[in-house]
Every structure is written in structure tokens, then in C-alpha cells.
Amino acid sequence: MDEEHLHDDLQVFKDGNFLQRKLRSFCPVYLLLALSFFLTVTLSAVSLSRVSAISSKLNELRPEEKRNQTVPGRDFLLFPCGPDTRQWEYFDGKCYYFSLTRTSWHKAKAQCEEMRSQLAVINSYAKQNFVMFRTRNERFWIGLTDENSEGEWEWIDGTDYKSTFTYWKEGEPNNSGHNEDCAHVWVSGQWNDVYCTYECYYVCEKPLPN
Template identity: 50%
Template sequence: MDEEKFQDNFRTYAGRNTVQRPLFVIYILLAVSYLLIVIGFAVTLSKATTLSSQLIETQGKLKKYPTSHDFRLFPCGPDTRQWEYFNGKCYYFSLQAVPWQQAKTKCEEQHAKLVIIDGFPKQNFIQTRTRNERFWIGLHEPQTEEWTWLDGSDYRTGFKYWKQGEPNNYLRRDEDCAQVWINGEWNDYICSSPSYYICEKPLPSTPPASSKGK
């Protein structure tokens, strides 16, 4: 009788042990899986933080040292996209009308000058963009009463594109500043009157090759 009871108790214990062992293994696997997930998340977060820092650093370098690719897309500089490229120089067509002297100052503030028109190629380029509006150019008639280009170019022997009958000091007014107007032809006008203006400057220098690798 005791022997049978012992055998029954042994079978009961063995059955319980058989049930508990798989559960224990499952708990261990779950714990390991959770630990691996936490480690993976930490590693991913660390890499994301590093990549973010590298991206910010790279963006800062690109702003400081634009690449040659940027200059091919935007010859006048990636930060000056309102400037237009033509034949080796950059041109800005203003959206604000101001007197001639103020236009001259505004161009100088951008390390440029009022445009000097020295031939038909530049004349054609300008007149296709001014659309019959008045735009100041870098030609004026100071107290010497002789028309003078701001860069010192020879006016007498140089290119001219005056409208017929201009310059004329209309109604005896002192029209001492030049502008392009209808069909891009030149017109003399009162310097204190507001007009749009065209700035001109050389192409910016591309960054040195040593800067790109830093």
C-alpha cells in the first residue's frame, strides 16, 4: 500500500516538474528577448544621434564652403539665387524703385555696381528682362556735363543704345542719369525720380579644393 502511494506521489511530482520546466524556459527566453530589444534600441538611438550630429556638421560646412557642384547649379552662389548669370558675370534686377544715387549705393552694399552696358550681347540680355520698365544703369552726367560710366569706360567711343532723340533734357529738366526703358533703349531721366535698377558683379570665387575634404 505504501509502495503504491509512493509511486503515485512520484508520478504527480514528475508531472508537475515536467509542466513547470517549459514555463521556466519560456520566461528565460522572454527575458533574453526583452534584453536584446533594449540593447538594440539603445544602439539604434546612439547611431541616430551620431548621424544627426554629423548631418548638422556637414550642413554647416556646406554653408561655409559650398561645393563646386553648387556653383555649377548656381554660378552666382547658392545663397544668392536672385542673381542671374550671363557671360561670366552676375546680374540683379531690383524689385524696388529708388532714385539713381540710392540705386548706386544699394548695388555697392552688395559688392556690385550699377550695370555697365558695353555691347549688344549684354544689351539683348538686359532688354529681355526689363520688359519696358525703367531700370537705372551705371551711366550718368555729372557736373562736367559729359556722360560717364561708373567704371571709367570710354563713353565717347564705346557702345551706345539711346532711344531716338535722347539724351535731350526733356522740358529743360536736368535729366542727368541714364536708364533702359521701352524696348530696352536708353533714356536720360531725372536722377531723383524712382526707377528700378540693375546691379552687376563678377562671379564669386569657388572654394579651394582643400576646403572640400574638411
């Protein structure tokens, strides 16, 4: 049986069409492989080119534009008033600064304005609680005065005093001494009127940064 198989194999190899048939059967496979390789190389080159172009455009953006396009991250969550202004505290959509030094009402007003803010306007019980908690046992100026007309109290931002929240200490405002034209948060958290040259701490407020 082995000799018969050997004889048959020799006959096949002697047939010149054997190699040709084999080559013809493999040609489509080689062509497909070559085409796939060519397409892969071409797509890779195009992708690299696009990535390079996008990277170049990003590098050309101004620093402000990059910041504007950045999604708020951990710093925003930890410091909503801005990572560079950590002395400001967030509450109910606004930022608050509680001073560490004492000064008169008018100087406090000017210092808040220098920081692009204003003396705090307390127009709700929630805000009163927030300020009262932070200022307990000390006196802090707020943005309330009747300098323009005695007894006609006005909030510094134009908020209607007569129709909004108030939290005066019992018996206040009393204009004792006829010069108590500015309001501050008393040690108990309630409001008190006092002469505007009195020196105490102050509270500034401003909107959240854009």
C-alpha cells in the same frame, strides 16, 4: 590482390619515416601560409592607420578651407553666382541683380554698393540684349551719368563712353528740363536720360564669386 595491397600498406605505416617525410613535405606550405597571413594583417593595420590619420587631418580643417578644396558640384552649375544668392542671374562671366523696388539713381547706386556690386555698365550688344530682355516694359537705372559735366556721359566704372557701345532712344539724350543727368533703360530697351531723383527699378552687376 587485396591482401597484397593490404600487406604493402601495413609495411608503409610500420615504416617510422613515413610520417616524417609527410611532415617535411608540408612544412614549406605551412610556412608560406603563415607568412602570407602575417603580411596581410600587417598591411591591413598600416592602411587603417593611414586612413585614420588622413581623416583626422580633414576634420581639423577650417570650414573655409573645406569649401575651398571642394570641387564645384551641382549647386555651382545651377547657381554659378552662389547657391545663397539665387536672386542674382548669370550672364557672360558676371552676375546681375534686377531690383523689385523703385528708387532714385543715387539710392540705387548705394544699394548696389551695399551688395558689393555696381549699377550695370552696358558695353556690348550682347549685354544690351540680355538686359533688354529682362527689363522689357519697365524702366531700370544703369550706371551712366553726366552729372559731373553736362553732355559728358560717363560710365560708373570708368569705361570709356566715347569708344564703346551706346543704345540711346531716338532724340536722346536731350536733357529736357536741364536736369536729366542719369540714364535708364526705357520700356522698349533703349536708353533715355532723366532727372536722377526719378524713381525706377535698377540693375546691379558684379563678378562671379571666387
